[in-house]
Amino acid sequence: MLMDSLSGIPQLHRMTAVWEKVLKKDGIKPDDSFFTLGGQSVMAGSLVSAAGEEFGVRIPLRALFEHSRLGEFTEHVLGLATPSAPLPYAVSTDIPLEMTAFQRRIWLAELIDPSVRNHVPLAWRVEGRLDPDRLRLALGRLVAEHEILRTRFVDDDDALSVRLRPPWVPEVEPLDLRNAPGGMRDWLDAALRLPFDLESGQLLRAALGDLGDGRQALLLCLHHLVIDGESVPVLLSELDRCYSAPDRPQPVVQxxxxxxxxxxxxxxxxxxxxxxxxxxxxxxxxSDTPLPEPGQxxxxxxxxxxxxxxxxxxxxxxxxxxxxxxxxxxxxxxxxxxxxxxxxxxxxxxxxxxxxxxxxxxxxxxxxxxxxxxxxxxxxxxxxxxxxxxxxxxxxxxxxxxxxxxxxxxxxxxxxxxxxxxxxxxxxxxxxxxxxxxxxxxxxxxxxxxxxxxxxxxxxxxxxxxxxxxxxxxxxxxxxxxxxxxxxxxxxxxxxxxxxxxxxxxxxxxxxxxxx
The missing domain is CATH 3.30.559.30 (Nonribosomal peptide synthetase, condensation domain)
Incomplete structure (x- = not known):
């Protein structure tokens, strides 16, 4: 058995805990493969990073693909001697606001062509009942705690900059979808066509639909400047916290x-x-993969x-x-x-x-x-x-x-x-x-x-x-x-x-x- 020479805790158990947390699966065995467990490239980076932090070594990403089973990956990691890079220091939130290169690129794309829509439409079917007033207040708490949801993107004489606006509370539009099978699509289509005012700092729209038979639909539309696909689970978990435990705010990474x-x-x-x-x-x-262009x-x-x-x-x-x-x-x-x-x-x-x-x-x-x-x-x-x-x-x-x-x-x-x-x-x-x-x-x-x-x-x-x-x-x-x-x-x-x-x-x- 792989043993921790200092504490006697099996190293394999420590690595198993890392895998189970990243892959969101219980009962992973030493012979289980990262790939048969549903692992994919984004998870690979997260798993290697988390394992490196746990064991204090720098793990090349290729190691997971060359040693894809839990047991052999653990043995490989134990053989590494290179220390991992330190965590980034905690950046004080009094530093100036800055954009990332991704934000600047998509913002410029919309300035060049106003018909471009960098919207992110999201829809869920809800099993149970959400209270629209509580949902609205939860969205407001979410906006207040996460600066990105109240960030203004301002064009000052061709100098692009970002600023914060005060906290705001999004409206939750009520929808009657009981006799409208295409109602979710219609709302999202309309939200996609409607441009956001990037200088407003209000880049989120919400609706709560009644599907009948005790079912609901939660619909959100956000601008890509403030969200990507990988942060959708974060959005939902934070919304759950703001909805379920509004009196327990917690520090968040901005x-x-x-x-x-x-x-x-x-x-x-x-x-x-x-x-x-x-x-x-x-x-x-x-630099271009040719596609057969239509005549018209x-x-x-x-x-x-x-x-x-x-x-x-x-x-x-x-x-x-x-x-x-x-x-x-x-x-x-x-x-x-x-x-x-x-x-x-x-x-x-x-x-x-x-x-x-x-x-x-x-x-x-x-x-x-x-x-x-x-x-x-x-x-x-x-x-x-x-x-x-x-x-x-x-x-x-x-x-x-x-x-x-x-x-x-x-x-x-x-x-x-x-x-x-x-x-x-x-x-x-x-x-x-x-x-x-x-x-x-x-x-x-x-x-x-x-x-x-x-x-x-x-x-x-x-x-x-x-x-x-x-x-x-x-x-x-x-x-x-x-x-x-x-x-x-x-x-x-x-x-x-x-x-x-x-x-x-x-x-x-x-x-x-x-x-x-």
Missing amino acids: YREFAAYQQGQRDSAARDTDLDYWASALAGAP PEPNGAFQIPLPAGLLDSLRAVQSEHGVSWFMVAATALAVTLHRWTGLDDVTFGSPTANRDHPRFAELLGPCLNTTVLRSRVTEDSTVLDALLRMRGEALGALEHQTVQFDDVITRLNPVRRFGHTPYMNVMLNMNLLDGHAAVLDGTRLTPVLNDSLRSENAKFGLTVTMAEQDDQLIGLVAHRGDQLSAGHARELADELAGVLVRFPEALTEPVMRRG
Whole structure:
């Protein structure tokens, strides 16, 4: 047995506690694999960071993929001798407010094109009853405690700055949805079309719908300047605290601390190392993945990819055998589809990453996103397995060097640009793990609702593929810009992607460069 030489506490038990906390599963055994337990790339960073803090060592991210079972990972960690980096110092909240690079990028996008909507629509079905007055007051307490929800984004003579407004209490719009099956979608569609006043510091809208039979719907719409997908669970847990225990406020990590920490990273020597990595990784890469543009611009579109039940189970054996996450499988399937679709042996696409691996910011409310580029290169003889293993290396490299901002990478590489096309990532892959967003709010259960019709309003790239996991099933969504990809071609591409995913375990020995 692995023993703690100082206290006699089994080291394996300590590591098990870390895994169970990060993966939100009980009863994990030494032979259990990170991948068969539902682990994915975002969790990998959090697990490695948490384990490093627990054992006082610096753990490379690759270690988890090379030692994916709990027991062997524990033994590997015990063999490491490099001390971990210290926690970031606590930043005083009297420091000036700052924006992150992500906030500046999406704010500038809206200033350049007012039709752009960087809204985040959220919907849950509520089992139980929420009181609208208590909900409104809870939202007010949430706003008061978290500065990000009362931050003003101000354009002063082309000098972009952020300021705080006093606490405010959001209104909760009552909705009668008892005889309106499309009522949730209608409210969210309207909320998406209605622009936010970024200087107001009120970038949150809320509604509570009555579905009849004792059921409700909780609907929120926030601006991407104040939230990202990874902080939705934080939003819900904090809302539960403000709703259930309003008399017990607690200190929270403010977003300005993350902005200051990120700026510190930007000024560090590691930034040059990261930039050198990306300059090497993308040397000679095409800055655009061509899509067949329609003869005449069409409306933006979104639809669900047909994926069969049980697909996730069929892919877990591949994940465990080859030490890959579900994200790496999805990225490989998309890369194979793009190779076959375009006939190119070198393609790139983008994927959002969550820069919240550091324990201090794991429960931060606010956007901690960056965007990284994944590159897939194949030869005439490359198999799907070859593409998977190469994508594994690409994804790990991207995660290890994700702290450098995408804007800085573009400045360093200075690629050829096309209007309306984002270099290296006019095709995007999103992972949306909806199971992690289910929550309990004062005894009521909130189950997330995924509505693919919402995606067309926010089609910012030529093609966006979103993979979601809900109730242990995989759901795929495609959104496309109608001026860059027709609806017919988008559906053809989605069907081919679905075919690659469904046949993935059997297709590993097949060549990449063929269709069908």
